[in-house]
Amino acid sequence: MLKVFGFVRRHPRLSHHDYRAAHVGYHNSFGRRLRNIRGYVLNVRSQRPIEASFGPLASCLTRLEPAGFDALWDGFGQLMFDSLDDYLGARQPSADRAGPHGLEVDPKVARVGGDGPHLYAGSPFQFHVSEHVSMPVRRPERKLFKLVQFAKRHPSLPVEAFRAYWTGRYAAHVLQYPGLRGHVVNFRTDLDVLTGFFEPGSDAFTAEGRALREGFYDSFDGMAELWFDDPAQFVAARSDPELGGRLDRLEQDLFASVYYREVDETLAVLPNRAPAPDFYQR
Numbered sequence: 001m002l003k004v005f006g007f008v009r010r011h012p013r014l015s016h017h018d019y020r021a022a023h024v025g026y027h028n029s030f031g032r033r034l035r036n037i038r039g040y041v042l043n044v045r046s047q048r049p050i051e052a053s054f055g056p057l058a059s060c061l062t063r064l065e066p067a068g069f070d071a072l073w074d075g076f077g078q079l080m081f082d083s084l085d086d087y088l089g090a091r092q093p094s095a096d097r098a099g100p101h102g103l104e105v106d107p108k109v110a111r112v113g114g115d116g117p118h119l120y121a122g123s124p125f126q127f128h129v130s131e132h133v134s135m136p137v138r139r140p141e142r143k144l145f146k147l148v149q150f151a152k153r154h155p156s157l158p159v160e161a162f163r164a165y166w167t168g169r170y171a172a173h174v175l176q177y178p179g180l181r182g183h184v185v186n187f188r189t190d191l192d193v194l195t196g197f198f199e200p201g202s203d204a205f206t207a208e209g210r211a212l213r214e215g216f217y218d219s220f221d222g223m224a225e226l227w228f229d230d231p232a233q234f235v236a237a238r239s240d241p242e243l244g245g246r247l248d249r250l251e252q253d254l255f256a257s258v259y260y261r262e263v264d265e266t267l268a269v270l271p272n273r274a275p276a277p278d279f280y281q282r
Contacts, residue, residue: 002087003039003186005078005127008073009120010121012121016047027119028042030108035094036082038272038276040080041077041266043077045073053231057235061259062258072212123202127217128189135175135181137225139181144227145230145231146225146262146265147225147227147261149224149226149260150220150222150223153221153256163187173250174247182226183224186222
């Protein structure tokens with residue numbers, strides 16, 4: 001399974017609410033029609049500050065958050081495909097629009113609606129991730145409280161040890177959170193998912209675009225997704241002297257910095273990591 005994240009900044013002409021409506025509505029209606037897509041999730045940064053959800057706990061759990069981090073993104077999409085070839089060929093138009101002569105090709109699918117220049121301030125910060133699913137998310141038919149935990153590796157740890165400890169010992173403690181509905185850890189890889197997906201003239205390939213993207217990447221080495229029914233469950237778990245204390249001690253050795261954001265999650269295509277069926281599906 002190929003999993004790609006794309007962090008985006010809203011166009012300055014759009015308010016946060018206008019951006020969310022346009023991305024969740026019009027843009028997602030075309031993104032979900034990408035050829036051979038196996039999962040498509042949009043995460044829009046919540047306008048509710050993390051301090052409002054965590055209370056006094058926020059200052060205890062946040063360490064060395066990078067300055068200006070929120071100025072670089074308003075949301076991020078998650079795209080899932082079976083292979084890199086499927087991902088790179090996803091913009092090929094499909095004959096899936098009903099017309100007077102049967103199924104017709106909709107050219108807007110190839111352009112994913114063509115609204116990118118009006119929706120975003122520059123190209124998405126798009127990157128491939130390797131994921132560790134320590135608990136598959138169980139989503140009820142209602143909105144969940146979703147957290148994203150960003151963290152940088154402690155300099156004393158080699159990269160592989162950092163990833164092994166986060167997905168091993170640390171994740172095992174996270175799975176003890178009462179009320180946890182899902183936990184997935186993602187690490188950015190060096191796989192090029194820009195070339196062949198964006199137009200050669202895109203600002204993603206300019207010196208300025210690369211510098212901005214690399215600066216954003218330097219803000220974290222990994223990110224975990226956590227789902228709960230409400231923030232009180234997370235707060236109660238991390239406030240527990242025994243469980244919270246063990247996690248605090250692990251974080252001192254594991255993370256050079258760590259900080260959280262709440263996101264509003266919209267499922268355009270429910271992620272399916274199972275082998276693809278032989279028949280056509282959308």
